[in-house]
Amino acid sequence: MKTKFKAFHLIVVVLSLCLGFAFQTPFLKIEDKDVALVLPPHFPKPIYKFKQNVPNANVFVLGRKLFYDDLLSKDNTVNCGTCHQRIAAFAHIDHALSHGIYAKIGTRNVPALQNLIWKDAFMWDGRVNDLESQPVNPITNPIEMDETMPSVIGKLKKSAAYKTLFFKAFQDCVITQDRILKSLAQFTGLMISANSRYDKYLIEKDSFNISEKKGLALFRQKCAVCHKEPLFTDNSYKNNGIVPDTALKDTGREKITGKKNDRFKFKVPGLRNIEMTYPYMHDGRFRNLQAVLAHYGNPNNFNSESDAALKKIGLLSPEEKKDIIAFLKTLTDKSFLYDRRFVDPGMGN
Ligand code: HEC
Numbered sequence: 397m398k399t400k401f402k403a404f405h406l407i408v409v410v411l412s413l414c415l416g417f418a419f420q421t422p423f424l425k426i427e428d429k430d431v432a433l434v435l436p437p438h439f440p441k442p443i444y445k446f447k448q449n450v451p452n453a454n455v456f457v458l459g460r461k462l463f464y465d466d467l468l469s470k471d472n473t474v475n476c477g478t479c480h481q482r483i484a485a486f487a488h489i490d491h492a493l494s495h496g497i498y499a500k501i502g503t504r505n506v507p508a509l510q511n512l513i514w515k516d517a518f519m520w521d522g523r524v525n526d527l528e529s530q531p532v533n534p535i536t537n538p539i540e541m542d543e544t545m546p547s548v549i550g551k552l553k554k555s556a557a558y559k560t561l562f563f564k565a566f567q568d569c570v571i572t573q574d575r576i577l578k579s580l581a582q583f584t585g586l587m588i589s590a591n592s593r594y595d596k597y598l599i600e601k602d603s604f605n606i607s608e609k610k611g612l613a614l615f616r617q618k619c620a621v622c623h624k625e626p627l628f629t630d631n632s633y634k635n636n637g638i639v640p641d642t643a644l645k646d647t648g649r650e651k652i653t654g655k656k657n658d659r660f661k662f663k664v665p666g667l668r669n670i671e672m673t674y675p676y677m678h679d680g681r682f683r684n685l686q687a688v689l690a691h692y693g694n695p696n697n698f699n700s701e702s703d704a705a706l707k708k709i710g711l712l713s714p715e716e717k718k719d720i721i722a723f724l725k726t727l728t729d730k731s732f733l734y735d736r737r738f739v740d741p742g743m744g745n
Pocket residue numbers: 463468474475476477478479480494495496497502504505506507508509512515517518519520521530531534535539540541580584
């Protein structure tokens with residue numbers, strides 16, 4: 397009886413320690429209904445199905461806290477959100493190449509984070525094929541966050557706030573790599589953009605002007621072979637004709653497969669929110685959509701290594717380029733860009 401009482405006492409103390417530090421402002425408050433997986437009816441079946449990681453408010457809140465916490469980097473200066481900015485659909489506005497820890501410049505443009513659960517592989521070269529394990533890459537990359545997972549876990553264990561968050565998420569305070577990764581996967585996996593004007597147009601809830609309509613028709617004729625609707629990628633790797641930047645020595649997909657045939661091929665990026673994710677391409681070489689269309693619209697830019705589909709685009713007139721850009725801008729999804737669930741909780745959680 398006495399030991400039972402002691403055990404009970406201990407549980408109460410641990411519980412109150414765990415829970416005592418939690419606070420959430422109403423704006424940041426997340427409930428289970430906010431994180432229920434709602435699949436857009438016009439999208440295909442996702443690849444990551446949240447099996448054994450069913451979205452739950454407390455796990456999501458933990459993932460959100462981790463995503464925005466500098467503690468994940470060696471000198472506590474860089475977090476995921478440093479490079480992946482919400483207002484740019486989680487790309488890095490105006491940065492051609494990623495900027496990491498110790499002011500180091502990376503070799504690639506930060507991609508947008510959206511509709512990740514429909515991707516079969518991640519990174520420009522597809523070297524990671526699992527959403528859950530993906531964050532280990534930036535955390536341990538010497539020019540991104542330069543940390544180790546055991547050291548991250550050590551730092552988290554020293555934090556009373558995280559004890560609370562882990563307790564709420566997993567009903568005990570044990571901090572493991574698996575739990576860190578699962579919570580980050582809930583946070584990033586729920587970044588779903590499917591409510592742009594284009595989506596509303598598809599279900600006849602919005603209309604396009606003449607230029608946007610012409611742009612969509614041109615896009616379907618010339619671009620959709622790679623940028624397949626509704627995700628605007630077919631998940632393949634292609635050489636889209638941009639001349640390799642010799643300083644970066646980036647051979648793309650070839651680095652992963654070792655196949656010469658994969659040289660300078662990169663994963664076809666989805667184009668949602670493209671208006672907000674500039675600059676463009678794996679090395680951020682194009683500052684705006686006009687420059688992108690100047691590239692695709694001139695057949696002289698393609699050589700024998702470029703994908704055959706590009707030659708079919710032909711010479712694009714200034715009018716056609718304008719129309720395609722007008723259409724691309726219909727892919728901006730304000731409800732995603734301003735989604736309160738993805739806002740940095742700052743000092744709170
Ligand atoms: C220093 C900047 C930087 C930081 C910090 C960073 N990332 Fe990234 N992220 C990148 C870059 C650059 C790529 C593309 C890398 C490549 O293709 O080789 C990327 C790719 C990704 C991808 C793949 C997206 C896709 O569509 O293929 C995901 C997911 C991701 N990051 C999540 C995270 C998470 C979670 C964190 C924090 C743990 C994080 N990133 C921290 C720069 C960063």
